[in-house]
Amino acid sequence: GAVVSQHPSRVICKSGTSVKIECRSLDFQATTMFWYRQFPKQSLMLMATSNEGSKATYEQGVEKDKFLINHASLTLSTLTVTSAHPEDSSFYICSARDMDRGFYEQYFGPGTRLTVT
Amino acid sequence: GQQVMQIPQYQHVQEGEDFTTYCNSSTTLSNIQWYKQRPGGHPVFLIQLVKSGEVKKQKRLTFQFGEAKKNSSLHITATQTTDVGTYFCAGDNYGQNFVFGPGTRLSVLP
Numbered sequence: 001g002a003v004v005s006q007h008p009s010r011v012i013c014k015s016g017t018s019v020k021i022e023c024r025s026l027d028f029q030a031t032t033m034f035w036y037r038q039f040p041k042q043s044l045m046l047m048a049t050s051n052e053g054s055k056a057t058y059e060q061g062v063e064k065d066k067f068l069i070n071h072a073s074l075t076l077s078t079l080t081v082t083s084a085h086p087e088d089s090s091f092y093i094c095s096a097r098d099m100d101r102g103f104y105e106q107y108f109g110p111g112t113r114l115t116v117t
Numbered sequence: 118g119q120q121v122m123q124i125p126q127y128q129h130v131q132e133g134e135d136f137t138t139y140c141n142s143s144t145t146l147s148n149i150q151w152y153k154q155r156p157g158g159h160p161v162f163l164i165q166l167v168k169s170g171e172v173k174k175q176k177r178l179t180f181q182f183g184e185a186k187k188n189s190s191l192h193i194t195a196t197q198t199t200d201v202g203t204y205f206c207a208g209d210n211y212g213q214n215f216v217f218g219p220g221t222r223l224s225v226l227p
Binding site for chain 2: 093
């Protein structure tokens with residue numbers, strides 16, 4: 001159990017376009033979802049925390065107008081990178097918490113590799 | 118803000134040798150979690166420690182949470198090539214912050 005999927009796994013887009021990444025919890029209700037960014041051989045950097053039905057909380061330095069997060073249901077959160085630029089190229093990973101289980105671990109999706117040309 | 122540090126950054130061991138990575142937080146934590154990320158993969162939850170001084174074991178892995186709940190360690194006994202990957206600790210500050218350490222990259226030479 002506790003499977004999180006992400007789609008797409010890889011995406012290449014042109015500079016100036018927008019890209020949407022989906023994160024789904026497949027077998028549990030994710031009250032909270034997280035979005036991370038990971039550069040090669042580096043740690044995960046938390047971008048934002050989203051709770052179902054409310055606005056996302058962004059970490060300092062993350063532009064909320066550039067990285068739009070929507071958590072419309074207990075099983076789906078989306079991250080839209082708007083007007084993407086080459087410096088936005090990175091590995092984006094979502095994770096989800098199932099607080100109803102009484103545990104606090106995060107279940108990670110497989111990640112989405114974004115390349116902006 | 119809360120900072121989580123890990124040492125060492127890299128560790129190369131011969132298969133069969135032991136390995137330890139240390140995690141230190143600048144603030145007291147409500148709990149600490151450990152994750153493993155294989156090359157090309159995504160982080161996978163290993164364990165959560167909640168109590169001061171807690172020690173948990175998973176086969177060859179031993180996890181410890183410090184008495185002050187600001188540090189933790191992961192020890193692997195008799196490493197195997199399957200242990201290769203990056204081990205991250207992540208500190209939870211009572212739900213206010215969840216910060217990953219920079220990770221320790223382990224390579225195991227056969």
